[in-house]
Amino acid sequence: MNKLPSIRPPIEALWYQGASLGAIALTASAALAFAHQATGPAIAEAAARDTAASLSQVLPQGFADNNLLADAIDLPVDGASPLKVYRARRADTVQGVVFAVEAKGYGGTIQIMMGVDREGRVLGARVTRHTETPGLGDKIEIAKNPWIGDFAGKSLGSPPVARWAVKKDGGDFDQFAGATITPRAVVKAVRGGLELFANHRSAMLGEDKPTVAQQKELAP
Template sequence: MSTSAAKHLDALWYQTVSLGTVTLLAGAALALAHTATGPAIAAAEARDVAASLAQVLPENFHDNDLLADTVSIAGPDGRPLTVHRARQGEAVVAVIYQMTGKGYAGPIRLVMGVDRSGTVTGVRVTGHGETPGLGDKIEVARHPWVLAFAGKSLEEPLPARWAVKKDGGEFDQFAGATITPRAVVAAVRQGLELYATQRSAMLGDDAPAAPARAASAATTEEAAQ
């Protein structure tokens, strides 16, 4: 083997070892960073979830830990859906879960609370990409529109009225942004239909009868503000 060929092989070996070493070090650094920041990220996510749950079902409506008291069911798309159970004593009095609507600019994620009778206790939008100044009125911080769902059920209004007024329904739409509120209305209705079909799975077959409601859905919504 010529001297130049040997030098080439040495250089190639050196580059390979160097690249491998750098890759291992980078992987170790990422793993260390994840280990160090993982708990903090998880804690922040838990706080965000707790805050959204409290907005649709205030603390005086239950006496258990909503984050810890959960059950998994099949969602509308067949994927696992986490349901948070609210209890008074041992009785499940309400449930909270997430739904997703098809907005103008993509998915609209929301969290909704439903009491044992199938009545909405509150709805909050937790994520969306709708047009600022138009579609973003679904956020409670920008407009009170979403508060109108409190106290609604599949009986009030009737299913045919679960639509925006432009479509012959009961709910207001926004000027220049009908698709966005239409998507939220459809998602909330789908959430109520999910509760109607999976009530036993959400509440638990052995859940005792719920005590008398401490407050109406409207009062619950006011307390959450």
Template sequence: MNLDAIRDKLGYQPLLLGIFGLLASGALAVVSNAAGPAIVAAEAKDLRDSLADVLPAGLADNDFLNDTVDVDRDGKTVTIYRARHGSDLKAVLFKVAERGYSGEIQVLMAVDPAGKILGVRVLKHSETPGLGDKIEAKKSDWVHAFAGKSLGEPAADKWAVKKDNGVFDQFAGATITPRAVVRAVKGGLQFFATRKQEITGQGA
């Protein structure tokens, strides 16, 4: 085969690669556009289920995802979800976080308009399996101990694990984890107390 024939064939290769690249990109775009709405819907359902799980059954009848307000907390935006029954505000729900033993622990909490905790759930963490993961509601009842608590009950200095003279149980071999959750929840209550009017949309 002579050199001219080889050069002719080589000249088509970049063109063919470009065409195949464009076709592949187009196919991916089509698949992404088709799957996009389904992914968004699934994420919304997961969030809605998580919000409902932290509230007492039957407390609210509105769609939390469509009743929100964004509030600043230390330079970061916190999305507040409002739970209502009819027009009555029954609770607000929001996420808080603290550094645990192995990483950030994300917590979802529901608070009634008076500042009392209705429920707490851990959404995400990377704590040690078998020890720190007892903060999960499906593995232990520990997180349910926050229900009914407020900034005044217990007293501020008792918002700690028992090892630190507080009222909350710790886990054998994993004290750092429950400490972090207690700090996160207490901080969430303090945030609610200082920004209550903005969070609830109600008068002072």
């Protein structure tokens, strides 16, 4: 009986195929690394521009004269991830802060940037990301409805905390026809942001540490 011819590739072929695959993998890795290095700064710059734009929208014009992006702290909050807090200064004095809050809406998480002055009043609030229903829940966007502008000037005492709710729940804030869950979530998030500021006011404003003058007075 004739033997069937062997179909096993020679050792040289196996070595060549392995080397080729290794070279392809290295080339692909190098290309990805180069692309990351090339696009990384551009992506970071674009992200910084977006953040700066969000910060400017929640502060009155001329409220601060410093670069908020360069004047930020990471605030530990009850075991959660540190909260990025941007300090708005004028003449070297912190006049207010800006930070992000979020709440669960109808379509998912709603992210909001809000500014708060030294007295705990809302300077402004803007939704930066959401997945709410177009034509209904998306009225939380300032470009589509002025509703979110009503938070400016509000505080935990005005209105009273008990009335920080939509009118359907006995509060002072309007809801949207056919979409109550979305504005309810935003009101809850902004109220939570004011409570957060009240609980961490000294740290946010940088008043939890003695000033240079105070340090000199305390020095022996």
